[in-house]
Amino acid sequence: MMLTGIFDILDKIKNSFQPIWTENWGYLTISGEYGNENKSSFNELNNIFTTSNIQSALTFFIGSNSYSANDFINDLQNNDSWRININKEVLIRKEQEGGFHLNFFYSQEEFSKWSSKANPFEEAHPFNTYSPIKIVVKDIKCFWGGPNILICNQNNLDSTFAVSNTKFPTNRDILDIVHVISEKPFCIHLEKHLITFSEPEKSIPNDFLKNSAKILLCCLVNEVQKDDKVILRGVRRLDMVLCGTENIPINLKFNNELMDAVHWIYGEKERRDLRLKLLLERITLDIDLSKPLLVGLPHVLENSLQQAKERYSYIVYERKDSYQKELKDLLKDLKSLSDLYSNKVRSLLSNLLRDVLAAFILVGITLFSKATEILKLFENKLIQYVFIAFGGYFIISAIFQMIADFYDIRRSSKEFDYWKNVSREYMSQKDFETHKSKTLNKRARGSIIIYLIIIACYIAIAFVCFNFPCIWNKIVN
Template identity: 25%
Template sequence: MESAGAHPRIIIDGHAVDLEDVASNDRWALTVGKRSLVRALGINAPAEEATVVFLSVGAFDRWACRQTALKEGFHWPDKLTILVEGLSGAVSGPQLRCCSLGQDLVEFDAQAKTFSAAAVSALVQIAPEAMTRQVGQSLLTKGDLASAEIACLRRWSERDAARLLTDSVTYQRTQYLVTLRGARRVTMALDEPTVAPTAADMELIQNAAVWCFAEHRDARHALLIDRLALDAVENGSFIAFLRIHLKSALQDARDRYRLVVLDKKDTATKETREVLKDVRAQADAYAAKVRDLTSTFLRDLLAALLLIGLGLLGRMSSDTLSQLLNVEAVDAFFRILAGYFIVSATLQVATHWRDLFLTTSELHRWWLLTRSSLPGEEIRRLLNDVIKPRRITFFVAIGVVAVSNLFIALALWNWQTLLASVLPSG
């Protein structure tokens, strides 16, 4: 053992002595550090994993049963390994395992459901005094769960899961109290029944906790709490109550949840139809704006061509056209016309874009505030997927109209240069 690093010591009358100094009639004690003993057994646990060693099943049973009676029982940072000499079976959960000293370690159950602190705190208010051990650390999910030797660990698991089936856990007058706020408000004691739970009792309460914190956990938790509160007795034993009434309450909550899911699906379908109607109207608005931009641009272009063409119709000879190059009134007319195309394009782009931006934003906000079944991401997906092609077309039309108006305005502004380039020289 010393070669393995355990370094045991012989104690006589409070003093460490060598083996050669021990007489046959001396009363002595052998001590060894648990950490060094664990290392001597070949168990190299990570820093965040705690390890507890017991040299008899009786010592383990007394220690484990005492923890639930303490205000602050034994707690560990992440995972716990319990090694017991002479233990006949082995059990494990996501963060707890217990097996015999000297045998192969059973693996933690990585497939078991765990509970995040954020999800638990959103539904259950747990007093700091009741949080010395993290929620879900004591759950047991595989192994010899019915063994009498791990009865106290079943108490740990049952008590751990019971906290999740409440609305709040507080510490008052030297005892833990739980509150159910369902159809009735009931306060009960989170005490320790004399008889340890069976494996079936433990699995039932753990399954109930897992069911509560699955999808739509707000609705699931509220339905189960509401059903439990109907049969709960004020100031009664909460765990003893769960052993009797949890099975029927869980089945009723599941049945009611199916109705809730169907109702939510029906509501979601109706909301989807309404959203699509509004989205369709918004898409039509984008299409109308594109048509308006195109028709306005073509109307302005046609008007400009008619105005210029009629004004120059009587001066189609090169001599008369060349005389226009030096007329200030004609130059002012073309520059005013160029400015009109710039102003027209600016006003159209600004007003149409601002109008559609405001209506689309209002539509997003309206549905995000009034939705009751559809998630926010689904609302955004419906709005974006349907409107996106029309929005792209709208921005393409804006770009084409803006560039075309700018090109026409530049041409009108430099009309003298363009006209001189097409007239014969000389």
């Protein structure tokens, strides 16, 4: 309602004063020479800006001096040069109730001039700063837009932005695989310039569709350079002009085909570079090199995208088969490494039982074979020295076995990780760590617990050996 009122008052000023109009994105200037016309339109204009809480956007001048609205109306005399400046930035910066920004153009001609010069890659482009944004153009015959743009007339102010279920890539997503060489900041904010609909259909001004197509195209190349140049690396390496200086007609069908291609490449995070490469391999074979990319691509894009999808499906199927084979080899190697832990535990337990049995045999046969001499053995402390030697042996044996086993397991694990990282082609690091943790890590934890229990048994037996004379005396007494 506010803009409808502003347009009506501007019409009155235009019809009453026949002023000179100057308009651009950020301002509207009206100037003329006063000839005793009715000043009520000036007062109405001031009132509507005040009511809309954007009074600071309006400035009145007589000659080169600025005035408040009341002083301007009171002081304006015949033959005075007057000027009204409307600073649109005040309106643009103010966020509207629906969460969007708002601007207007009184002149369709000036709107067309501005849109033809606007560069979507410049950081200063208003769409890159204010989003979403609605632009109201007086008496324009159609309306069009996308998820973050809406251009309409004052009678379609309730029109809504396009709702898209497709998630388009962010500037960071694009720059991850597209290399930009530019001295100035080069912005690729796809979602802020995208055009997806028009009412009636085929009524979108070419400049808006062209900007939408240009920014979509920059998502489908390998390198963007200054001076409107791009590089495609497929079967051939092509240096091409993006769109050139000629007026290239763009239709919504081609724009939608570009959106499909971008969505296919960036829809999933994994293997974006592969999907882009497959598409460019077909494009670089078929495209006409004598024309800019924006002119030649519509003739080959649909077929190239279809073939790229088919090749990608085949590669994914082949990769899945190779992945299963690699997974099988991995699990086989994990089982071998798990067996290493079990073997170390079994070996330690076997050595413990062997050492204990040997000690029993030695003591039982050699020392206790003559029961009558047992007391003498205790009296001269010979048996004490024998058991101290046994205790020392058990401690040393446990330490040496633990060091050797720890070193062996550690080296085997490191070598396993190294060779798997070198030879792994179809499995991500995350998958590799997941399979390893679910198999080897559980076995390792269980084996370490049992291993420590056996080491504790070694220490306990050594303790008994060190204190055997005392223990024997207590048993005898």
